[in-house]
Amino acid sequence: MVLENKLGITESAELARMEEKISKKKALRLFESGLLDKLEPGTFKTLAEIHNRLFEDIYDFAGKVRDVNIAKGSFRFAPVMYLKVALQNIDKMPQSTFDEIIEKYVEMNVAHPFREGNGRSARIWLDHLLKKEQKQVIDWRKVNKEDYLLAMERSPIKDIEIKVLLEAALTDKINDREVYMKGIDASYHYEGYYVYKAEDLLDD
Secondary structure (H helix, E strand, O other), X not given: OOOOOOOOOXXXXXXXXHHHHHHHHHHHHHHHHOHHHHOOOOOHHHHHXXXXXXXOXXXXXXXXXXXXXXXXXXEEOOOHHHHHHHHHHHHHOOOOOHHHHHHHHHHHHXXXXXXXXXXXXXXXXXXXXXXXXXXXEEOHHHOOHHHHHHHHHHOOOOOHHHHHHHHOOEEOOOOOHHHHHHOXXXXXXXXXXXXXXXXXXXXX
16 A cells, blocks of 8 residues: 555655655755754654654655554554544653663554655654763664664564664764764665554454
8 A cells, every 4th residue: 555645656676765865855945944953852752753754745744743544564553543642641741861762662653653764754753852962873874773673663562672772872973964864874764664443353
């Protein structure tokens, strides 16, 4: 299934290619504009602003909370009916230490508030939060993508793996454009979401 998009693309591979190309251009513009420095760290409002900036030319739902339930493999992200409350709770989570920040990042990943583009937006959001609170960011060039995806899949149950992986990649190069841009590499985000109906949960 190809997501409805403003580009009129009906082929999934072509949409993925254009999505990455456009979102990277928009992410670079976001970085160079200095807008990120004006946003409040660690809030859903900031994440929504980042998502909107990246995907506003591609999807009508840019920056908007999804209205469908989505899953990846056997893992179901936060159901729509609980999503608003989940995001409010994430906003309230502490963020004064590295561990607290990663715990907040893990919860935002479980929420997966958007229909598409969660990973790229959330990694910019994470680095923005780390930059503001810790004066550090993740050097994504040092993070193996397979290790990262596996650690993120396991993180809702045990987050020590993702903490160790990301802590080892911390850098004080907080204004380095190359470090920033690597975080939105398409190879780091989930692919193959499927939409399910709320009544499907009753089968469990």
